[in-house]
Amino acid sequence: xxxLFQAPKGTRDVLxxxxxxxxxxxxxxxxxxxxxxxxxxxxxxxxxxxxxQRLGEGTEVVRKEMYDFYDKxxxxxxxxxxxxxxxxxxxxxxxxTVPWKxxxxxxxxxxxxxxxxxxxxxxxxxxxAIGSADPDLDIEVIALQHDFxxxxxxxxxxxxxxxxxxxxxxxxxxxRLATWLGQRLGDLDExxxxxxxDHPLRVLDSKRERTxxxxxxxxxxxxxxxxxxAAHFARVxxxxxxxxxxxxxxxxxxxxxxxxxHSTWEFAAxxxxxxxxAVGGGGRYDGLAESLGGKPAPGVGFGAGIERILLAADxxxxxxxxxxxxxxFVVDVTGGGAxxxxxxxxxxxxxxxxxxxxxxxxxxxxxxxDRSGARLxxxxxxxxxxxxxxxxxxxxxxxxxxxxxRGDVVHEVAARLAR
RNA sequence: CGGGCCGUAGCUCAGUUAGGUUAGAGCGCCGGGUUGUGGUCCCGGAGGUCGGGGGUUCAAAUCCCCUCGGUCCGCCCA
Numbered sequence: 498x499x500x501l502f503q504a505p506k507g508t509r510d511v512l513x514x515x516x517x518x519x520x521x522x523x524x525x526x527x528x529x530x531x532x533x534x535x536x537x538x539x540x541x542x543x544x545x546x547x548x549x550q551r552l553g554e555g556t557e558v559v560r561k562e563m564y565d566f567y568d569k570x571x572x573x574x575x576x577x578x579x580x581x582x583x584x585x586x587x588x589x590x591x592x593x594t595v596p597w598k599x600x601x602x603x604x605x606x607x608x609x610x611x612x613x614x615x616x617x618x619x620x621x622x623x624x625x626a627i628g629s630a631d632p633d634l635d636i637e638v639i640a641l642q643h644d645f646x647x648x649x650x651x652x653x654x655x656x657x658x659x660x661x662x663x664x665x666x667x668x669x670x671x672x673r674l675a676t677w678l679g680q681r682l683g684d685l686d687e688x689x690x691x692x693x694x695d696h697p698l699r700v701l702d703s704k705r706e707r708t709x710x711x712x713x714x715x716x717x718x719x720x721x722x723x724x725x726x727a728a729h730f731a732r733v734x735x736x737x738x739x740x741x742x743x744x745x746x747x748x749x750x751x752x753x754x755x756x757x758x759h760s761t762w763e764f765a766a767x768x769x770x771x772x773x774x775a776v777g778g779g780g781r782y783d784g785l786a787e788s789l790g791g792k793p794a795p796g797v798g799f800g801a802g803i804e805r806i807l808l809a810a811d812x813x814x815x816x817x818x819x820x821x822x823x824x825x826f827v828v829d830v831t832g833g834g835a836x837x838x839x840x841x842x843x844x845x846x847x848x849x850x851x852x853x854x855x856x857x858x859x860x861x862x863x864x865x866x867d868r869s870g871a872r873l874x875x876x877x878x879x880x881x882x883x884x885x886x887x888x889x890x891x892x893x894x895x896x897x898x899x900x901x902x903r904g905d906v907v908h909e910v911a912a913r914l915a916r
Numbered sequence: 917c918g919g920g921c922c923g924u925a926g927c928u929c930a931g932u933u934a935g936g937u938u939a940g941a942g943c944g945c946c947g948g949g950u951u952g953u954g955g956u957c958c959c960g961g962a963g964g965u966c967g968g969g970g971g972u973u974c975a976a977a978u979c980c981c982c983u984c985g986g987u988c989c990g991c992c993c994a
């Protein structure tokens with residue numbers, strides 16, 4: 498026997514019926530974004546590694562989790578670890594009219610140890626609005642993300658919101674924080690000390706006990722915003738209030754990616770007890786387009802992890818599996834040809850239909866018909882074939898049967914299904 | 917990168933503590949229950965190198981060593 502291959506570590510096959518939940522999730526997302534005039538963008542799953550390195554040298558994602566490789570042309574490429582960078586790169590490349598409002602569905606790759614809600618390949622839906630600094634776009638994007646979760650039936654979600662201020666504010670605050678933390682190095686957890694000088698904001702994100710205790714008293718970014726940034730933040734809060742999107746301000750919220758300015762936020766699933774309870778997050782990234790070599794262009798967007806959303810949905814018993822079924826099941830005990838033709842005739846007239854294969858017995862075919870969930874069975878035996886008829890059996894109401902002329906089948910079935 | 921738990925049929929698991937007849941169950945799958953008909957019920961069947969390798973022993977799913985997976989926690993993140 499040849500070696501039995503398995504899906505690589507940290508990856509999963511999504512099969513029916515679970516894949517049906519994916520389809521519905523994506524359909525809900527496409528609906529929410531489509532109604533808000535966001536269009537689908539498809540971009541390559543790999544890019545020049547530089548595109549992702551601009552996400553920030555302070556991020557774990559870039560520092561040690563990148564799936565990078567050299568291709569046959571000696572180009573250094575990487576599989577995308579997140580969705581925003583490629584979209585911004587595409588924006589720079591194509592210069593669409595602004596604001597450019599797009600959504601995406603993509604796998605993301607990160608080389609890390611798998612655990613509950615964490616994979617080497619996971620999937621995100623997300624949206625970006627690029628080319629406008631209007632705080633109403635921050636609001637629009639946050640509210641759309643919120644509405645997406647609600648449309649899925651999720652209710653136990655919390656939204657934490659923060660502002661990183663303008664790029665200047667962020668820089669000034671980082672320096673202020675580095676100085677403050679530098680005076681308390683000895684009190685920090687050893688593992689966090691290395692970040693103080695170069696990536697002080699990362700220290701705010703630490704979950705280590707000693708560090709958390711120290712950071713509780715650290716200066717808050719929201720106390721050091723410029724007037725302009727403070728006004729932006731106030732407008733965002735007012736807008737969310739007006740749209741009924743609940744949130745709490747968390748001035749220590751620092752997300753994993755370094756490019757955020759102004760609004761930054763994260764949705765967590767209260768129903769998830771695992772450590773990986775973030776189901777999505779986003780922020781404004783006014784400096785990213787420029788750092789990717791484009792003209793300066795502000796932008797704002799979010800990503801949401803499909804696997805995590807489905808875990809949260811499981812916990813809330815939302816977005817449940819629905820048994821996929823067809824309307825009609827065709828049983829043919831005359832060899833299969835008549836049933837094949839009838840099945841396609843139904844399908845070509847917009848009626849979902851399936852059939853059995855391998856010339857099995859009528860009993861066996863009826864079992865399959867039952868499992869298929871079909872409302873109606875159409876039976877073709879030697880008698881029907883000779884008489885030019887098809888027997889219609891109602892599988893739900895006790896099994897009443899009627900004979901139909903072969904030529905009337907589609908019409909009759911359609912009429913029955915319409916009831 | 918550090919740590920815990922777990923690998924026996926397609927799935928969920930017994931059996932491992934005190935090694936011993938052809939390794940079991942439920943579900944699922946296939947066939948049958950007399951002359952074309954599902955869901956309940958009954959009968960039968962297929963399907964497992966007990967994760968892999970080595971060792972101890974008359975004898976290993978069971979004991980020992982190594983190894984590979986899976987899973988979960990920390991850290992980090994969706």
